[in-house]
Amino acid sequence: xxxxxxxxxxxxxxxxxxxxxxxxxxxxxxxxxxxxxxxxxxxxxxxxxxxxxxxxxxxxxxxxxxxxxxxxxxxxxxxxxxxxxxxxxxxxxxxxxxxxxxxxxxxxxxxxxxxxxxxxxxxxxxxxxxxxxxxxxxxxxxxxxxxxxxxxxxxxxxxxxxxxxxxxxxxxxxxxxxxxxxxxxxxxxxxxxxxxxxxxxxxxx
Numbered sequence: 001x002x003x004x005x006x007x008x009x010x011x012x013x014x015x016x017x018x019x020x021x022x023x024x025x026x027x028x029x030x031x032x033x034x035x036x037x038x039x040x041x042x043x044x045x046x047x048x049x050x051x052x053x054x055x056x057x058x059x060x061x062x063x064x065x066x067x068x069x070x071x072x073x074x075x076x077x078x079x080x081x082x083x084x085x086x087x088x089x090x091x092x093x094x095x096x097x098x099x100x101x102x103x104x105x106x107x108x109x110x111x112x113x114x115x116x117x118x119x120x121x122x123x124x125x126x127x128x129x130x131x132x133x134x135x136x137x138x139x140x141x142x143x144x145x146x147x148x149x150x151x152x153x154x155x156x157x158x159x160x161x162x163x164x165x166x167x168x169x170x171x172x173x174x175x176x177x178x179x180x181x182x183x184x185x186x187x188x189x190x191x192x193x194x195x196x197x198x199x200x201x202x203x204x205x
Contacts, residue, residue, distance in 0.1 A: 007155045012072030012148065016091040016098040019072075020046040021183045023089070024165050027156040028105055030137050034113055037137055039105035039127050040160060043184040043191050045170045047088075048098045053175035057097030067145045068097035075153060077134070077144040084131030085140050089148065089155075103182070104128050106190045107136070129192040162186070 007026065012019060023044050030037045047055040056065040056078070067076045068090055076088040076099050088099040105127045107114055114136035115121040127133040134140070139153075146153045164186035169177050171193045184191045 003159065005157045006149065007073075007157060009071070009073045009149055011155075012089060012091050013093055014072070014091065016046045016048045016100060017181060019089070019091045020044045020100045020181065021165060023100060023102070023155070024183050024185055025160045025162045027108065027158055027160075028087075028102065028133075028137070028153075029156055030139070030153050031151065032110070032113065032138055035110050037110035037113060038108045038156075039133070039137075040108055041102060041105045041155075042188040043102075043104035043182070045101040045103055045183075046091075046098070046181040047101065048181070049096060052179075054170060054173045054177075054179075055097070055099075058175075061097070065097065068099050070094055073148045075143055075146040075148060077139060077141055079141060080131075085134035086130040087134055087137075087139055087143075101130060102133060103130050104184070104188075104190050104192045105133055106188065125190055128190045 023041050026041050028039050028041060049055060050057045052058060057068055061069055067074055070090060071094040072091045074090045076090050077085055079085055087102045090099050092098045107126050114126045117135055118124055126136045143153060148154050162185045166184055166186050167180045168182045169180055170182045
């Protein structure tokens, strides 16, 4: 039987790039009240500090991004394009704003609940994009600032080890596009975007 270990505060309070890479293969868990949802992470992006032009903290502390300035291990959920919510994991120490955007995952548990959130789910992959993942899980600003070491929304290590993790430039941004701070599991059909150029790194046990 596979053991499930909830990630603790120490996992998140580390350099953001390390956290982003090691989140690949971990499981996002959400107790919705309608049952438990779970998905295995296949893609994540790092956003680091006020010196990162693509990071929300580049403008300084605001009401919107305040949770990023707290300690690692809390959710940061924002609304974009008047349509989508995006789930981020706050990282590093209190006072230093950084987070990992959860871009895509593979649905594992509660798939029928996820499908019910789409009017015509058809062959929809449900969670192959940051906005789709939040839609499938039913996440919104109401879940912003949740302690990810609690019982409602959290991440688990179930012992899964991706054979290969790839790097690329971040996608969907216009600033600092040269920084290869996006990590994703090779060959997963749930990755949101397949870049033309990739740098491959094998999993380190």
